Amino acid sequence: MDTYRAFVAIIISFVILLGYQYLFVGFGNKSPAPVEQTQEQPAVVAPGTTADTAAAPTAPPAEAAAAVVPTRPSRPAREIIVETDLYKAVVTEDGGALKSFVLKEHAESMAKDSPGKELLMAAADQGMPLKFSWGSAAPADLLYDSAAQEVVFGKDGKAELIMKAGAGNGLEIERKFSFDTKSYLIDLAVKVTNTSNQPLQGIAQLHQVNSPFEGKNASSTFLFTGPSAFINGQLHEIKAKEFADGAKTISGKIEWAGYASSYFLCGILPVADSGVNFTMQGTDAVAATTVAGNLDTLQPGQAKEYAYRVFYGPKKLTLLQDLGFNLDKAVNFGWFDVIAKPTLWLLNFFYGFVRNYGIAIILVTVLFKAVFWPITQKGMKSMKNMQKLQPKMVKIKEKYKDDPAKMNQEVMNLYKTYKVNPLGGCLPMVLQIPIFFALYKVLLQCIELRHAPFMLWITDLSAPDRLWIGFDLPYLGGLPVLTLLMGASMFLQQKLTPTTADPTQAKIMMFLPVVFTFMFLNFASGLVLYWFVNNLLAILQQYMINRTSKPVPEKAR
Template sequence: MDTYRAFLAILISLAILLGYQYFFVGFDKPAPENETATTAVTTPGEEASATPQAVSPAPPAEEIMKTPVEAVVYDRTPEEVTIDTDLYTATISEDGGTVTSFVLKKHMETKGENSKGMELVKTSATEGFPLQFSWGSAVGTKILYTADSRKLTLSTNDSKAELHLVGRAGNGLTVERVYRFDNQSYLMDMTVKVINGSGTILQGAPHVGLVNKPFTGGTAGPANRFLFNGPAIYLNDELSQVKADEFEEGPKVMQGAIDWAGYEGNYFLCGVVPLDGAATSFTMQGTQDLVRSEIGGALDTLQPGSAKEYKYHVFYGPKKLKMLKEIGFNLDRSVNFGWFDLIAKPALWLLNMFYGVFHNYGIAIILVTVLFKGVFWPISQKGMKSMKNMQKLQPKMVKIKEKYKNDPTRMNQEVMNLYKTYKVNPLGGCLPMVLQIPVFFALYKVLLQAIELRHAPFMLWITDLSAPDRLWLGFQIPYLGGLPVLTLLMGASMFLQQKLTPTTADPTQARIMMFLPVIFTFMFLNFASGLVLYWFVNNLLSILQQVLINREKKTAAA
């Protein structure tokens, strides 16, 4: 019985099962040591150098994160300001200066012809809107601002515009907010100035509030449960994606050097970049379907007549790696390929390079597959030849096993001597597959997470390379919906590859090996069609290589 082929079968199956667990189910990850999880934020009031006459300390986390229960009645109806650029259309309300809508123009909600632009603000007025600003209890999140414009339209490449909002907290404090927009960027500037117009010393800490729901819908449904949607922060030079079970029971606070914090999905990011030390903590609370978070700063003291200014960058847009790198602030780290980052990012670069030439990501995937196969070709060649030689040795191995069946030690010695005599490496056939497993998972991460592949068509029925391939036959197929043509072709190619590959003389082992294509086909049913395309093309190239080797052996034998 060929133990090495059995080892190969077990290794591949184990890698697929572990990969499936890692990518689709996930392992529980311990919180990094630099995270601090608490249920309240302590106000460092004792650190103030002067004793203020009137103090407005920052409220505890439970107060910061609580759901709004009633609306504030204003003396006039708040109006909304529309910002229209080439990249998005946004609305900002005078009620709290919040963003009530942010629709991307170049990314659609669905693949449908009549689909609207992707809306990044999924919450309602009852649930609250993002980019609320508060300053301790002296300036609450519910404050009526007056905007200096009702609509800003940016129509040329170099267009830039500002929106000024002024609000009074009713206790002598005035808040001035300035939004700055760039027609060619998803990055906005937000400056908040707190002015103490009272006759007393006041204290407060700045807080920028976010409230988010999953981008892919109102709830994290079955189709999206394996993709991360939740709060994320780049803290102390490390990315943390926080799962809901870490803050559902109470607020979770993370403190340290914050590059950015916000909410991210698989393809989109709503992030805030605090500037000049404007943030020291990030507080989260809620559920998987509704997350409330706060980016909080240190306690400040304002003398009568003085002011304090806080500056932020705000990014609402797609997680496109090249663009995020150009923006800076480590926003590109939100594109997280995990362990396979070293392979995945060059693969993404290659995909984009080929796309720039052929304008089709399906063709780009095929060319990247050919390129990777070319790199692995010499190793695969040696492995296939080794397996072919192993096949020739099968009769001799059967005789050795029969002769020394009662002496396992001697039998193993004779088998190893046989390998040495004929210069055969029993593990030579395993190496190519082992080396391709990291490439497989790296490409899987790219095809699942790269915004470039979202809704990217290939040809015929394959209109979205980031989704499973389904050919609609005019009727519903149970569980599948449509017919997974490409997946079935991939399984058939793998079956043919197994038939051409040298097999063990043991019939039981041969049946096990022939069952692998069935396992792979089942596993690939809901994989991205781009990944199936990669594996199908890779199989075809492997078949070609095996045919060439078999022809070479026949020529040499003749």
């Protein structure tokens, strides 16, 4: 029994908390093997290049001549500011791309004068998102001419921005953005018209370039950041190592595709056949992605329109559910999603009353503890009784040390006589592991905790707790008060918990609080708060059992 407890505790400390993310993140959401490029699939190129001719069939001589694009005009690209209730964006005539996208309701940092969160973290020379290309006939870096230098919203809260460009070969591109001041969704319609006297072929491609939204921190190392998509009814989260040796393409019904982190998503939602291939290349630092359609041929005078929706915003579950398009699948809690999402709902439910996510975490912890209280009570009593039977078990083992079969028989008879279940203490722990997993995922991933204050020195429940003491501590910076309290509570819990372990096992168990304390040093303070409160409740329950527990009566056998 005690060996089991020691084993489970060690597994929780070294595998569940650290190995879980590496073993299970995306497990069950694995992307299929890269789809082999075919003649009708676009070659993967960085935005602004024209190498996608490799994807198109061999062009007739007239088309090949039309693909030669003249030198781009030298005038500087103008910038158009779009400001809604939710964000402030800058659209540039250089490729008709986004140059900046700042969220108003989410700050860059905890500083009082912090600006809004910028989602476009890649440098301009690395590429800008939402550039459009159409085969070699229309590269992504065309210079567009905007119909207006400002975007004015009407009384209905809607506005449009139209931009046009000529490829110099008779192909004309018109881009129309449609904005809504109350929504993160942006409609983008791209009309391609062949005004030449010869047929032209091309593949519509909408490009993105992204870098991680958040700086590197201890929590982010456990969480996914990179290309993400919902294709063929399945979530794909593609790590950079999967396209480190070359571009990777996933084909199928694309509901949305883009770049995601724990808190934010830059996604493209192609309409109809505007997107059938999602391609990615690059590194952890900079990833270039493309949503591409099929190969199209435009006869002279013919036009075709491609439609997209664009979502640049926070990965708040209720917001994404309201928007639809399966955007809520971007909030991925893995195997324990069925528990994690109701847990997140509970967290927000309590927040609606107390207006403090720290207190909401405490209430959720108390609620879960109350639900499991009867089961835990039986388990703790069973462990207490096992401890009381220890002297009798020692005698049996000594008496039948040369007869293992008889020893086991006598031990089982002892359990039966005193109505003790040797596995009774294990069940509560096993049942609570999924709950811990779910809370772990929720408290590390939900955007609600980002920059959410609790009290005193804990001003960000998504960051490690640190109390500034006037000078920097090596490695730590400030003093991790809550984490130390958590470790102390765990130590006290171990002291109160009955054990039948030998001295070596007992020492291992008493060392676990130290291990947990070091592991939790850089974990989100919201997770530490949950663990601390859970320990306090467990201490209370164990104390009550220890006070009411009666000694095992002597019985003749």
